[in-house]
Amino acid sequence: MSEESIEKKDRSSIELAHASLVLWAEDGTLDAQELDTLLNIALRDGVISENEKDVLRGVFNRVHEEDVPADVWTKIQAIRKQHGI
Numbered sequence: 001m002s003e004e005s006i007e008k009k010d011r012s013s014i015e016l017a018h019a020s021l022v023l024w025a026e027d028g029t030l031d032a033q034e035l036d037t038l039l040n041i042a043l044r045d046g047v048i049s050e051n052e053k054d055v056l057r058g059v060f061n062r063v064h065e066e067d068v069p070a071d072v073w074t075k076i077q078a079i080r081k082q083h084g085i
Contacts, residue, residue: 013051
């Protein structure tokens with residue numbers, strides 16, 4: 001992998017981490033639109049890198065089923081399964 005490609009991956013995971021902090025800080029949970037925003041950032045290049053998986057895993061681990069709508073919980077579980085998060 002080229003240095004430029006690695007740099008793009010690092011920037012993407014940093015952007016994802018920043019977005020997750022901003023979204024989480026608003027109300028301490030995720031709605032469907034916020035989840036889609038994070039997923040779109042992670043999948044911008046078509047692949048979720050290990051660094052991006054770490055960021056998403058950290059976000060998902062803070063989400064409790066009783067605190068989000070059922071569709072958001074279901075989507076989080078599907079993302080975990082599909083992408084090995």
